[in-house]
Amino acid sequence: MRYYDHLIFDYSKSGRCGYTLPKAAAPEVSTAVPEGLRRASAPALPEVSEVDVVRHYTNLSQMNFGVDTGFYPLGSCTMKYNPKINEEVAALPAFAAIHPLQPVETVQGVQAVYAGMEQMLSAITGMAYFTFNPCAGAHGELTGLMIMRAWHRSRGDMGRTKVIVPDSAHGTNPASAAVCGLDVVVVKSNADGLVDVEDLKPLLGPDLAGIMMTNPNTLGLFERDIKQIAALVHEAGGLLYYDGANMNPLIGKVRPGDMGFDIMHLNLHKSFSTPHGGGGPGSGPVGVAAFLKDCLPYPHTEGQQDNETTGSSAGCTQRVDLLTCGPFDPQKTAGRVSAHMGNFGVILRAYAWLLTIGRQHVREVGPIATLNANYIKELLRDAYKLPIPSVCKHEFVFDGLINDGAREGKEGATTLDVAKRLLDFGFHAPTIYFPLLFHQALMIEPTETESKETLDAFIDVMHRIAAEAAEDPDILHAAPHACPISRPDDTTAAKHPVINWADLQAE
Numbered sequence: 001m002r003y004y005d006h007l008i009f010d011y012s013k014s015g016r017c018g019y020t021l022p023k024a025a026a027p028e029v030s031t032a033v034p035e036g037l038r039r040a041s042a043p044a045l046p047e048v049s050e051v052d053v054v055r056h057y058t059n060l061s062q063m064n065f066g067v068d069t070g071f072y073p074l075g076s077c078t079m080k081y082n083p084k085i086n087e088e089v090a091a092l093p094a095f096a097a098i099h100p101l102q103p104v105e106t107v108q109g110v111q112a113v114y115a116g117m118e119q120m121l122s123a124i125t126g127m128a129y130f131t132f133n134p135c136a137g138a139h140g141e142l143t144g145l146m147i148m149r150a151w152h153r154s155r156g157d158m159g160r161t162k163v164i165v166p167d168s169a170h171g172t173n174p175a176s177a178a179v180c181g182l183d184v185v186v187v188k189s190n191a192d193g194l195v196d197v198e199d200l201k202p203l204l205g206p207d208l209a210g211i212m213m214t215n216p217n218t219l220g221l222f223e224r225d226i227k228q229i230a231a232l233v234h235e236a237g238g239l240l241y242y243d244g245a246n247m248n249p250l251i252g253k254v255r256p257g258d259m260g261f262d263i264m265h266l267n268l269h270k271s272f273s274t275p276h277g278g279g280g281p282g283s284g285p286v287g288v289a290a291f292l293k294d295c296l297p298y299p300h301t302e303g304q305q306d307n308e309t310t311g312s313s314a315g316c317t318q319r320v321d322l323l324t325c326g327p328f329d330p331q332k333t334a335g336r337v338s339a340h341m342g343n344f345g346v347i348l349r350a351y352a353w354l355l356t357i358g359r360q361h362v363r364e365v366g367p368i369a370t371l372n373a374n375y376i377k378e379l380l381r382d383a384y385k386l387p388i389p390s391v392c393k394h395e396f397v398f399d400g401l402i403n404d405g406a407r408e409g410k411e412g413a414t415t416l417d418v419a420k421r422l423l424d425f426g427f428h429a430p431t432i433y434f435p436l437l438f439h440q441a442l443m444i445e446p447t448e449t450e451s452k453e454t455l456d457a458f459i460d461v462m463h464r465i466a467a468e469a470a471e472d473p474d475i476l477h478a479a480p481h482a483c484p485i486s487r488p489d490d491t492t493a494a495k496h497p498v499i500n501w502a503d504l505q506a507e
Ligand SMILES: *Cc1c(COP(=O)(O)O)cnc(C)c1O
Pocket: 076, 077, 136, 137, 138, 139, 170, 172, 214, 243, 245, 246, 267, 282, 284
């Protein structure tokens, strides 16, 4: 049996014991527990030595794949390395041991982090204020749309219920609009993959709440007409929402605020180096233009810094006096979107990253991420179909293998097969079958944290897999060959994971 087939209970030997303690000098007080609450028999704990425990759990931990174990080019997810100094800062007791209901005078350092972070993100995005309450990107979208709706309502403009979303948008955009109770209308892309301004015009009217976009768009193309789109939407009384989940290539280069956007979210757990995956804590702060300040959700820190001076580094280090949760106007605020002030530990890690990397080097993040993506794209286009051949941003899409090995009596290798085979070589699979525009999509995003050597190793393996496919696609159909489990049913694995002993016993 392999170690991963074992449970810690399998190692149990009656009477084996990791530790013994000397008999207590104090008298036993078991009578302090009322009779009815006492156990009839001892709990069925495994009886194991310390080394059994350490080996078992260390081995299990190595069944996980993460950015700390290997290259993770999961497109659209920005799986960049999470620097360990972020973890050290987040673990400082002054941050880790606080309580959200503690008197505000005792958490001035925390307030200074929120203030400094608001200032840095405002400088990066061209927004005036940020709320840190949303706990994920999609949560940020919902919050942003609630702000949009709150603004229209605060002006007595109750009929604005329509949100325009391009056909290339990330699936969360229309989903968030629907959850917010708004009606989604799709605007078409033109032949160049950009929002079709002529198709947009007839959609603008007194029922328009706003438009949700991202630029560069989901295909990595820059919406050249963004200024005109912004003017048209504003003229019609609508607002512009920017999906900033994929801000990585733009940081320090382009600001959504300058393009005319009024509201946006960021994914700190993508572009700002905090860990993510598996549904763990995230952070989707939402930035707004100055005129939307009263529509922000509460609580919101107040009096932190002069937002007119975004871009000065002073706010990151200056003492911030007695910040309280600012007053809010119930007629204007979008309301409450989470308990307290969001996932502070995540915000703190992103703050540590920004301070570590600094104003100067943060400008290099986007260009290096972009260079890395283009490097892989150019060196693999001889083996994989490249539907959009132009220079890409931080990620790009292949549409399956050029030679998938299909022939008489043999089915060709698919994108799923390539993804599974990569696991045998110690690489995480790219994003597959997204975007939906292509049938065999493989979306690759290397990020800026990977060395040329790592990229070259990945490129070699991708070529080797292409050669295997051409020769005998069955090698790929049966992959992965070297992983603990091969091909679980995706839906069952996600919806009904068997993760505890009792369930395993019941199987
Ligand atoms: C990841 C992503 C989101 C959603 O972010 P979550 O934190 O997963 O909710 C939204 N839009 C785009 C473009 C994304 O890539």
